[in-house]
Amino acid sequence: xxxxxxxxxxxxxxxxxxxxxxxxxxxxxxxxxxxxxxxxxxxxxxxxxxxxxxxxxxxxxxxxxxxxxxxxxxxxxxxxxxxxxxxxxxxxxxxxxxxxxxxxxxxxxxxxxxxxxxxxxxxxxxxxxxxxxxxxxxxxxxxxxxxxxxxxxxxxxxxxxxxxxxxxxxxxxxxxxxxxxxxxxxxxxxxxxxx
Amino acid sequence: xxxxxxxxxxxxxxxxxxxxxxxxxxxxxxxxxxxxxxxxxxxxxxxxxxxxxxxxxxxxxxxxxxxxxxxxxxxxxxxxxxxxxxxxxxxxxxxxxxxxxxxxxxxxxxxxxxxxxxxxxxxxxxxxxxxxxxxxxxxxxxxxxxxxxxxxxxxxxxxxxxxxxxxxxxxxxxxxxxxxxxxxxxxxxxxxxxxxxxxxxxxxxxxxxxxxxxxxxxxxxxxxxxxxxxxxxxxxxxxxxxxxxxxxxxxxxxxxxxxxxxxxxxxxxxxxxxxxxxxxxxxxxxxxxxxxxxxxxxxxxxxxxxxxxxxxxxxxxxxxxxxxxxxxxxxxxxxxxxxxxxxxxxxxxxxxxxxxxxxxxxxxxxxxxxxxxxxxxxxxxxxxxxxxxxxxxxxxxxxxxxxxxxxxxxxxxxxxxxxxxxxxxxxxxxxxxxxxxxxxxxxxxxxxxx
Ligand code: SF4
Numbered sequence: 001x002x003x004x005x006x007x008x009x010x011x012x013x014x015x016x017x018x019x020x021x022x023x024x025x026x027x028x029x030x031x032x033x034x035x036x037x038x039x040x041x042x043x044x045x046x047x048x049x050x051x052x053x054x055x056x057x058x059x060x061x062x063x064x065x066x067x068x069x070x071x072x073x074x075x076x077x078x079x080x081x082x083x084x085x086x087x088x089x090x091x092x093x094x095x096x097x098x099x100x101x102x103x104x105x106x107x108x109x110x111x112x113x114x115x116x117x118x119x120x121x122x123x124x125x126x127x128x129x130x131x132x133x134x135x136x137x138x139x140x141x142x143x144x145x146x147x148x149x150x151x152x153x154x155x156x157x158x159x160x161x162x163x164x165x166x167x168x169x170x171x172x173x174x175x176x177x178x179x180x181x182x183x184x185x186x187x188x189x190x191x192x193x194x195x
Numbered sequence: 196x197x198x199x200x201x202x203x204x205x206x207x208x209x210x211x212x213x214x215x216x217x218x219x220x221x222x223x224x225x226x227x228x229x230x231x232x233x234x235x236x237x238x239x240x241x242x243x244x245x246x247x248x249x250x251x252x253x254x255x256x257x258x259x260x261x262x263x264x265x266x267x268x269x270x271x272x273x274x275x276x277x278x279x280x281x282x283x284x285x286x287x288x289x290x291x292x293x294x295x296x297x298x299x300x301x302x303x304x305x306x307x308x309x310x311x312x313x314x315x316x317x318x319x320x321x322x323x324x325x326x327x328x329x330x331x332x333x334x335x336x337x338x339x340x341x342x343x344x345x346x347x348x349x350x351x352x353x354x355x356x357x358x359x360x361x362x363x364x365x366x367x368x369x370x371x372x373x374x375x376x377x378x379x380x381x382x383x384x385x386x387x388x389x390x391x392x393x394x395x396x397x398x399x400x401x402x403x404x405x406x407x408x409x410x411x412x413x414x415x416x417x418x419x420x421x422x423x424x425x426x427x428x429x430x431x432x433x434x435x436x437x438x439x440x441x442x443x444x445x446x447x448x449x450x451x452x453x454x455x456x457x458x459x460x461x462x463x464x465x466x467x468x469x470x471x472x473x474x475x476x477x478x479x480x481x482x483x484x485x486x487x488x489x490x491x492x493x494x495x496x497x498x499x500x501x502x503x504x505x506x507x508x509x510x511x512x513x514x515x516x517x518x519x520x521x522x523x524x525x526x527x528x529x530x531x532x533x534x535x536x537x538x539x540x541x542x543x544x545x546x547x548x549x550x551x552x553x554x555x556x557x558x559x560x561x562x563x564x565x566x567x568x569x570x571x572x573x574x575x576x577x578x579x580x581x582x583x584x585x586x587x588x589x590x591x592x593x594x595x596x597x598x599x600x601x602x603x604x605x606x607x608x609x610x611x612x613x614x615x616x617x618x619x620x621x622x623x624x625x626x627x628x629x630x631x632x633x634x635x636x637x638x639x640x641x642x643x644x645x
């Protein structure tokens with residue numbers, strides 16, 4: 001809605017309609033029309049963009065996203081951290097550093113900026129395993145999203161997923177949270193390798 | 196471009212030992228990918244991984260340091276053509292020139308200016324930080340004497356310039372502990388000076404009379420000798436040519452990862468103009484366009500200050516808001532009856548507000564709350580400048596011990612928080628100040644504690 005209005009007000013502005021065109025990869029969310037547009041708009045810097053992946057050709061952001069997700073290789077999962085959380089995270093970077101890493105048009109495999117609600121949407125990093133990949137998030141974010149999260153977790157058949165996800169009370173390094181994930185039998189540990 | 200962070204990560208030990216200075220291998224990989232770290236920082240990379248990474252992980256413009264201690268000047272490390280693509284990383288060093296032709300008084304004068312024209316802004320000390328010492332006659336003794344004189348008088352980073360390799364060697368030996376930049380190896384002196392640079396561990400500038408090809412040949416030759424820290428001078432001494440050269444060099448380094456030109460440059464506005472104004476204009480151009488070191492014939496407040504500000508602005512990371520430190524700032528010797536104002540820590544806000552308070556000549560306490568660099572309205576909208584945050588900050592700040600009244604002035608734009616703040620602070624009276632900083636002086640002049 002907002003984007004449509006913005007486009008109507010300023011047809012050459014930042015919001016542009018894009019035809020998806022031919023589907024190139026439905027798992028990762030790759031469309032020819034999108035790629036063509038991105039290629040042109042980025043002045044040939046970016047040639048492919050996957051809607052649903054954090055590992056392969058992920059989205060860039062302007063840097064003002066609510067959350068940043070990062071992969072946690074030894075946990076075979078991803079973490080996400082919201083802007084309000086100022087402490088260290090298991091990926092070894094704080095939110096501000098992460099935002100600097102992914103923002104401003106940089107395509108940074110392994111990292112993606114997103115909104116809070118996006119986490120509970122069906123397509124959240126669907127190409128990499130979706131919500132079940134999430135192994136760490138700050139407690140405050142867990143609490144904020146609880147209701148939506150649980151609904152989505154139920155759909156996925158893991159109703160207690162939220163409790164199996166670590167937060168800062170468990171640890172802020174991968175070493176600290178891995179035993180917790182193992183004990184809770186976090187589904188990500190059983191999934192295909194994330195990279 | 197080189198490998199992505201993830202590709203680099205796969206080659207790292209993945210032990211997250213933290214010895215590289217960041218907590219995880221992934222964070223280190225990201226820093227490598229962005230060119231802001233060097234592989235050597237990790238003691239555990241395997242040789243095989245090293246080889247694979249060396250090529251892609253080294254920043255396209257080699258970072259190097261001239262000078263030591265407080266005055267160490269780090270340049271290079273750049274990864275983009277334009278600041279808006281990401282950020283520029285290391286400010287170019289600004290040097291003032293002294294030569295063996297100058298008399299003592301003239302040399303003292305330049306050194307005194309270097310010392311005097313320093314400015315504290317944004318919590319930073321802005322200054323020119325280098326002295327270029329030039330041997331004008333090829334006489335080793337007088338050169339060494341001048342080097343010693345400058346070395347004793349100033350902590351500044353040094354650039355030693357001579358056409359005579361022997362004199363240069365003598366000068367460098369006199370101050371090798373200060374890690375000077377050696378200027379400059381040419382086709383004729385590459386062997387001697389290359390050996391000197393290697394022996395002393397000092398960075399070496401190279402200058403060719405044969406355009407880019409000559410420079411590349413020299414650079415290849417010296418890298419072949421095992422030198423890593425080189426600085427380029429194409430020899431251009433006109434604005435147009437020097438500008439073109441800088442652009443070509445940066446492009447080759449960043450766009451093509453062409454290693455022979457992947458080094459910082461040195462440029463000499465002092466040899467390109469006959470008055471300080473023109474010289475300063477040229478320096479301004481080179482600050483924006485890719486210079487590593489800029490040598491000026493003279494420094495005056497009117498010429499240096501704009502350059503320092505320009506440099507600060509251009510090299511400030513546009514991806515992060517500038518901030519002032521949270522705390523209580525006394526402005527103009529305030530006492531227990533002085534007004535107390537609170538604002539956010541976006542540095543522009545802080546400077547404008549503190550400037551206006553200063554201008555009002557009403558001694559005041561300015562309390563700056565950490566809003567992560569957001570300005571008042573933005574911080575308020577983002578929930579970082581609310582009754583609760585301001586209340587907690589004020590209660591903990593210790594301002595209550597400094598004043599005998601209980602009045603606090605909040606920014607006009609944050610009027611909405613006054614109710615909540617009142618609840619938080621209990622016995623304090625919340626006064627809504629002006630919306631615009633420009634109206635602060637008028638407001639303060641009529642302010643009385645209640
Ligand atoms: S020093 Fe090497 S092994 Fe240790 S955390 Fe850094 S990159 Fe990983």
